[in-house]
Amino acid sequence: MLKYGGALGAFGVVAPALAACSGGPDSTSDTGGGGGADSVTAVIGYGNDQSWDPTLTASAFSVASNHHIFEGLLDTDPITREPYAALATEPPADAGATTWSFTLRDGATFHDGKPVTADDVVFTFDRILDPETQTLTRGFFAGWLKEVKKTGDNTVDLVLAFPFPDGLSRLTLAKIMPKHILGKSGAFKDLDTGLPEVTIGSGPYRMTANQPLSNTSFEAYADYNGPRKANFKKMNWLSIVDAAPRVAKISGESAGAQIADNIPYANVKQLEQDGLTVEGGAGMNHMFLLFNTDRAPFDDVRVRQALHYAIDTDKMIEAGLKGYGKAASSFLDEANPTYRKAKTVYGYDPDKAKALLDEAGVSGLKVTLMASTVSWIADCIPTIKASWDAIGVETTLDPQETSALFTKLDQKANYQVVASASNPNQLGIDADLILRYNYTADNIWMGYSRWAGASEAKNLFRLMDAATREPDQEKKKQMTQEYLDVVAENAVIYPVVHTELVTAWDADEITGIQPQPYPGINLLKAKPA
Template structure:
């Protein structure tokens, strides 16, 4: 079932721009800095007494001008906001990632079959007052599964979900290609959107630009790109996680100093901020704020252009990883809030095991590998995003590579500039950037397919998908997806991650911790996420 009024598949450039080519990490670069706190008319911080009429003001360290289309976005700001505006059939707890009934009335008890049936919550309404129906559910999944429409969500569902059909006005059935219990947690990534709104001509473009109409506890009331987005409690919401704040004002302040200033001091203009710089943790704690971190898959990765010699040689890629003094990077740049990568997955992931190839600091081995590859005297220009913590890490990369005879130049640029160059298939050598697939979940199968696959955006940038090793890797990944035994599946995933580690085409250097700060005298129930953004569905006035 396809809706003929839907907009055509976006060009890859627009998918990059609005789909978040940085993955879930720095959804936009610090070039999209918004040092202002937004229009005066939407910058009310409320009475601050915990009264029902008060406005919660939060500072988000990422841009709000990425795509707001839930089927398309990886923008940290937009994904966090959409979790308050929209609902999936099921949603997941932001920390445990356990699924809970959202628009659906319950989580299916039996996940071993190829049919999951859901009843929609009675009385559920969209923010324009119209009821949520099975037609809306089918509409969204049809878009996601449409082979002619390129969406980020397609990669999360198309491998295992065959179709979604309407049973009656309040009941739907998901028909799977094979049993896939892990898919139940992915349903939160399919936010249910009103067909009567988004089936209109041009509506998907409006969704990209910021139009948001959902059924969640908060409705969007204003959106000012590069400045702020405001929300109000939706009075007709009858779901499980009700709004605790009458109004919210989320400021986008990408630059670190004004972001910290906004939450600091007796006259602080905000009660909560994410993406706290490590250097400011002590200062904020001494001022009475709570500062907590979440360790997950946030990482600095290197991606090599395998069509640009000598980076087609695995020994060169390995050498450059062995050469990096990751202990120094963690100590100096990350102030101890990180760990050298020992697998593509971070160590807290349920599917983690150390990869067979671990890039411990070994400059002698790096020199030897370069000599064996005939790549001595190498000169590298590192194309990097200018996200603040990535920029802090770059000097360690340069010093480490210079020390083994690789003359290194650092070229940090705006995120959009970096990935537009690759989208235009311009030549490059190495990219250093940030990613955090935990924004989509903890499922290792999802994480790896987000980064690796024959039609994957990242593999297109790395120019590696046609390599014989890559083709076998992709077959092994698909077999693991279909494996019904969970222990065997985990082992298969770990085995192919060994290949990913050995090949080092796109691979993390360090995993780091993300910090969130808030005023405990004003707020309670806040939990620091290990991925960008905030979730305030269980927070309230203190």
């Protein structure tokens, strides 16, 4: 799972295997293209040492970069998430059909100059759908996509198991990869590490160098003929995980970058005073609690609920998030199109928390809370400790670097509770995708929680599958909201707060920036000022 690079991270910070990871030493190298009219230096608050395989990675750094290097048949706008034709000439005429036909863009080539063909498309989707390969993206396709067939040198058909219009936006996750390079033995291992010779797509930028825990550099691909051309000759993305050096790199007299993501809330006013534009994006970014349901008393839903009710979220938002957050009232954030307030909302209620523990017959509980060291998570967990201590649950905080934390989970550590960050919005905003990131029978998160075999879990999976297959969009939405209530009630992997992600940039040097409500940046619309 380490290759996934960020269950959380992708989504904000999650595991090494899953995390958009926020681990690693300070990285401030400026190698590979700095500021200037034809170049841009960006600071990314996540590690660039995770997988670069588009079918595997959830790393915030890699996923954001890959949108500049690779293309899907369709890609999605980073803000509206509406699909647009990328490698394909146009979307299918009927999104509700069970066969989608695509024609590849005439003259599209990979960065080594070789043409993109239907064979490359089939090669990519075969990898995604292959159960032996166990790609991260498989969980977002296998339920509705039966096969991809070559119908000509530059044409393919996607054959669906049932009508699934939501699948159009997911095609951006299927970045088309060159068969003539990655079809060779051992090539995917080189792609996994970000070796520039194999990290080759058909997008507007090509990777020129990758120094893990330091920086990744890119240059415009001169023969790109797609819809979103490169507006900079060179880009240099610095990986700076620690907050202080990241802020220093974009502010003050020594500023060496024009844009930075993952800005700490405490630094917003300072950066605005320095003349930078600073804007946040609210979305699915959240801190969650993950329980080991194989370990008593966390197999009892009343104990899980009690620990949620006990948290003083108002205090957490004020002290830890400086106001840049909201207490979770559903698994989804309030801006999601499918959002509805859950039947079970964990408002701060210490008396109810105590009553639930009494009802479960639990007293003298001692909890070790493992947590990732993402800066804002570190600022929030003292409130959890104070809240749990206040109801008689003796709490020990065990913060650790994200990759180390999730390595332990991958190795089946017998933990009690984990607090970390996640943001599936990096992959998409449809509720089915978001829930399947955490909740499917063979999902790595279900492996972490040891919950997949529970009767409540099996019922949830049935409800999810039924909603996925429902053709009527309004009925699908209602069915989804109903199973979200099941997720809320069981609280196995569940948000405590949803937060904003903040981006800062120098508007005198770079324009066209749209701050994302998920980790990373997208510079496909950006231009030199």
